Amino acid sequence: MAQIKKVLEIPVSRIILGEVPTVPDSFGFRTDLQDLMDSLQKVGQLQPILVFEGANGKYEVLAGRRRVMAFVQLRARTIWAAILDERVGVDEGNAMWLSENLVRKLHEDDIRAVMDVLLKKYGSVKALVRETGLPLEKVQRYAGPS
Numbered sequence: 001m002a003q004i005k006k007v008l009e010i011p012v013s014r015i016i017l018g019e020v021p022t023v024p025d026s027f028g029f030r031t032d033l034q035d036l037m038d039s040l041q042k043v044g045q046l047q048p049i050l051v052f053e054g055a056n057g058k059y060e061v062l063a064g065r066r067r068v069m070a071f072v073q074l075r076a077r078t079i080w081a082a083i084l085d086e087r088v089g090v091d092e093g094n095a096m097w098l099s100e101n102l103v104r105k106l107h108e109d110d111i112r113a114v115m116d117v118l119l120k121k122y123g124s125v126k127a128l129v130r131e132t133g134l135p136l137e138k139v140q141r142y143a144g145p146s
Helices: 034-043 065-073 090-101 108-122 125-132 136-142
Strands: 004-011 049-053 059-063 078-084
Touching: 034 065, 049 065, 059 065, 059 078, 059 090, 065 078, 090 108, 090 125, 108 125, 108 136, 125 136
Parallel strands: 049 078
Antiparallel strands: 004 078, 049 059
């Protein structure tokens, strides 16, 4: 699995949102940024986003998409990013996104959508847990029908 190789302040203009996580926009993933923008203006960025180096000098976001969207709205020039040592595929990226976001209060439909993508990939809850390292109780809670 990819590891963080460095943390840098990078230009917001070099960031792309990419394919991960596989969350339909209809779940509100890209909306409701005002509270986050207020927080960023008040206390700043407390945690770097997670990215890997993509094509043409761009960085693709794995975790922190809402922070990037808020920074864009705030017209910030730079953002702190933890840069992975290798490119990450969609499935591994979805697993990393879930790992970070299961501890936060997310809309359950967002979690279920990404969990369903991984469940289809791995074929069973047991295989998904084995291959991704996600906690069994969380996978069982969000995998399958709601």
